[in-house]
Amino acid sequence: MLDYLLTEEQIMIRDLARKVSLEKALPKRAEWDETGEFPWEALKAYAAADLCGLYIPEELGGMGQSVFNFCLATEQISRTCGGVGVTFAASALGSTPILLFGSPEQKKKYMPPIAAGKILAAFGLTEASAGSDAAGLETTAIKDGDYYIVNGTKQWITNGGEADTYTVIAMTDKKRGARGASAFIIEKGTPGFTFGKKENKMGIRCSATRELVFQDCKIHKGQLLGKEGLGFIVAMKTLDLTRPGIGAQAVGIAQVALDEALKYSRERIQFGKPIASLQAIQHILADMATQIEAARALVYATARMIDAGATDYTLPASEAKLFASDTAMKVTIDAIQVLGGYGYMKEYPVEKMARDAKITQIYEGTNQIQRNQIGLALIKELAATKK
Amino acid sequence: MDIIVCIKQVPDTTEVRINPETNTLIREGVPSIVNPFDENAIEAALQLKDLHGGKVTVVTMGPPQAAEALKTAIAMGADEAVLVSDRAFAGSDTWATSYTLSQAIKKLGKFDLILCGKQAIDGDTAQVGPGIAEWLGLPQVTFASKIEVEGNKCKVERLLEEVNEVVEAPLPVVITVVKQINTPRLPSLKGLMRAKKAEIKTLNAAEINGDPKNMGLNGSPTSVVKIFTPPARGGGEILGGEPAEIVDKLIAKIKDRKII
Ligand SMILES: Cc1cc2nc3c(=O)[nH]c(=O)nc-3n(C[C@H](O)[C@H](O)[C@H](O)COP(=O)(O)OP(=O)(O)OC[C@H]3O[C@@H](n4cnc5c(N)ncnc54)[C@H](O)[C@@H]3O)c2cc1C
Numbered sequence: 001m002l003d004y005l006l007t008e009e010q011i012m013i014r015d016l017a018r019k020v021s022l023e024k025a026l027p028k029r030a031e032w033d034e035t036g037e038f039p040w041e042a043l044k045a046y047a048a049a050d051l052c053g054l055y056i057p058e059e060l061g062g063m064g065q066s067v068f069n070f071c072l073a074t075e076q077i078s079r080t081c082g083g084v085g086v087t088f089a090a091s092a093l094g095s096t097p098i099l100l101f102g103s104p105e106q107k108k109k110y111m112p113p114i115a116a117g118k119i120l121a122a123f124g125l126t127e128a129s130a131g132s133d134a135a136g137l138e139t140t141a142i143k144d145g146d147y148y149i150v151n152g153t154k155q156w157i158t159n160g161g162e163a164d165t166y167t168v169i170a171m172t173d174k175k176r177g178a179r180g181a182s183a184f185i186i187e188k189g190t191p192g193f194t195f196g197k198k199e200n201k202m203g204i205r206c207s208a209t210r211e212l213v214f215q216d217c218k219i220h221k222g223q224l225l226g227k228e229g230l231g232f233i234v235a236m237k238t239l240d241l242t243r244p245g246i247g248a249q250a251v252g253i254a255q256v257a258l259d260e261a262l263k264y265s266r267e268r269i270q271f272g273k274p275i276a277s278l279q280a281i282q283h284i285l286a287d288m289a290t291q292i293e294a295a296r297a298l299v300y301a302t303a304r305m306i307d308a309g310a311t312d313y314t315l316p317a318s319e320a321k322l323f324a325s326d327t328a329m330k331v332t333i334d335a336i337q338v339l340g341g342y343g344y345m346k347e348y349p350v351e352k353m354a355r356d357a358k359i360t361q362i363y364e365g366t367n368q369i370q371r372n373q374i375g376l377a378l379i380k381e382l383a384a385t386k387k
Numbered sequence: 388m389d390i391i392v393c394i395k396q397v398p399d400t401t402e403v404r405i406n407p408e409t410n411t412l413i414r415e416g417v418p419s420i421v422n423p424f425d426e427n428a429i430e431a432a433l434q435l436k437d438l439h440g441g442k443v444t445v446v447t448m449g450p451p452q453a454a455e456a457l458k459t460a461i462a463m464g465a466d467e468a469v470l471v472s473d474r475a476f477a478g479s480d481t482w483a484t485s486y487t488l489s490q491a492i493k494k495l496g497k498f499d500l501i502l503c504g505k506q507a508i509d510g511d512t513a514q515v516g517p518g519i520a521e522w523l524g525l526p527q528v529t530f531a532s533k534i535e536v537e538g539n540k541c542k543v544e545r546l547l548e549e550v551n552e553v554v555e556a557p558l559p560v561v562i563t564v565v566k567q568i569n570t571p572r573l574p575s576l577k578g579l580m581r582a583k584k585a586e587i588k589t590l591n592a593a594e595i596n597g598d599p600k601n602m603g604l605n606g607s608p609t610s611v612v613k614i615f616t617p618p619a620r621g622g623g624e625i626l627g628g629e630p631a632e633i634v635d636k637l638i639a640k641i642k643d644r645k646i647i
């Protein structure tokens with residue numbers, strides 16, 4: 001394996017995330033996948049282990065604001081269960097807008113309990129008719145004196161219903177188009193804020209995916225994040241910062257698929273010998289391992305670049321998310337192939353890994369959208385050098 | 388409330404194999420862990436501290452590398468750690484070990500409670516906890532599955548083979564715990580970082596005023612003569628079918644073997 005020259009503290013984080021996952025999530029993951037039960041038990045264990053605030057500065061109760069350390073933990077958690085991994089990571093997605101754009105008072109109020117893992121956060125952008133095209137948002141927040149009145153429905157919001165703190169993008173001025181969106185912090189329990197049904201999904205089944213329903217939901221103007229009109233900037237800056245985390249989820253899911261395929265290939269005897277001795281199988285495993293390492297290297301390098309203080313990392317963040325998630329999809333399907341018919345059966349965990357991997361190509365911007373973004377950035381870069 | 392927890396570093400027996408020729412444990416390359424019952428004792432101490440405040444001090448007698456076991460305890464939340472270590476302690480049996488630990492404990496100042504695991508998974512004697520109580524002249528309660536402290540008394544539920552027994556004892560007291568008492572917590576990141584930096588206090592034979600007559604190999608009245616694995620029991624046979632059928636088959640088999 002590539003040596004990423006982790007510090008002692010990073011090794012601690014990685015090993016602790018793995019240990020807690022193996023003890024608290026592994027025994028339950030098949031059951032949670034079957035029933036869709038929300039994995040509070042595992043999340044409480046990560047909280048007790050101080051793993052929920054890795055991306056949050058110490059003065060806000062976190063462990064030091066490191067995207068890299070957050071990715072290390074997310075990878076190990078996802079290596080046990082993709083559903084638990086996304087639940088863990090979505091709280092970072094939901095709270096990053098506050099970290100980036102919150103006032104000192106907002107940060108002090110909302111971040112410490114999230115850092116301690118006492119509560120979860122969630123991020124509400126998507127709507128039924130506004131997916132990739134976020135500019136089509138219909139949820140509105142209309143100013144009324146010291147308040148905003150929010151109306152509309154957010155769809156497929158991870159941690160919906162379970163989280164206490166929601167960052168929500170709504171139109172404050174439809175006439176201004178993309179510049180008319182604003183970001184708000186909305187607390188669970190605010191009158192007029194309820195939840196729709198929990199979705200029944202292909203994968204990451206223990207994660208909660210629900211609608212956020214706002215009906216004349218009245219929130220104080222102090223809940224606005226940044227300024228009016230910054231909604232899409234908040235969303236884009238947030239996603240730039242959290243996409244390496246999706247990459248880390250994907251790497252974790254891909255790694256466990258390889259772990260399982262490798263183990264199985266040495267146990268399964270056909271034609272009088274373990275299938276691991278067949279070159280055809282070895283080549284599949286070799287490709288899996290190489291692709292996973294490349295994905296991990298890209299995710300880690302991006303996270304380290306962000307932690308080092310880079311200001312423009314949209315391109316590598318997109319590339320890391322794109323490559324790692326495509327790798328996870330390919331590698332998990334390959335793992336099923338290595339296990340043959342057993343891989344297709346629910347008694348073995350690899351079919352779940354393939355179901356879990358699929359979402360990483362879709363959320364936080366589909367991989368087509370990532371390619372659009374990367375392509376555009378390439379052309380812009382070239383145009384800039386020609387001048 | 389100040390609690391002392393005595394712990395032991397042991398080989399992870401789930402990883403231990405036995406050399407079939409010499410019948411001894413193959414210890415090379417086997418990772419060391421905190422004796423599992425001692426983890427329960429640490430957890431019990433931490434829970435009592437959560438309730439009543441105070442301080443948890445872990446103590447181990449062992450070679451320098453036993454400091455790792457103490458660090459595990461700190462990572463779980465213990466406040467202080469003491470390593471009792473000296474070449475003079477090598478080869479100690481339970482008499483010498485409990486003597487040595489009790490001498491070290493005398494150096495640690497005031498305490499309200501001493502907790503131990505009920506036994507170590509490598510030696511399985513269950514003697515060191517009670518031995519410490521004897522050397523210190525303290526009451527002892529073994530096999531605790533529940534501990535409640537009130538004022539300067541404690542109420543302890545003991546898990547015995549047939550019954551549970553509830554006893555009361557004055558503090559300070561030595562209590563050994565069974566695994567049913569709790570589920571030991573996992574370490575936390577802050578705990579691990581604290582453990583990394585933690586200073587482990589070391590006490591040697593001179594510092595505990597140890598009497599050579601009671602320490603190490605020479606101070607140990609017992610010695611292990613032989614360790615062997617008993618022959619494995621053959622797999623039994625399970626009879627299937629309706630109850631009446633099973634009874635018939637069973638009786639036939641008993642008659643076959645001329646037992647009746
Ligand atoms: C399980 C789950 C959890 C989610 N969690 C959250 C959450 O917590 N918060 C949140 O806000 N959202 C969340 N989402 C929403 C998610 O981000 C969107 O599903 C995603 O952005 C895509 O939108 P869409 O599904 O409407 O697809 P569409 O936008 O309708 O896309 C359909 C297809 O068209 C392609 N396509 C669309 N536009 C283009 C284009 N311009 N160029 C090329 N191809 C294009 C897409 O790539 C895709 O293949 C979640 C979704 C799921 C399924």
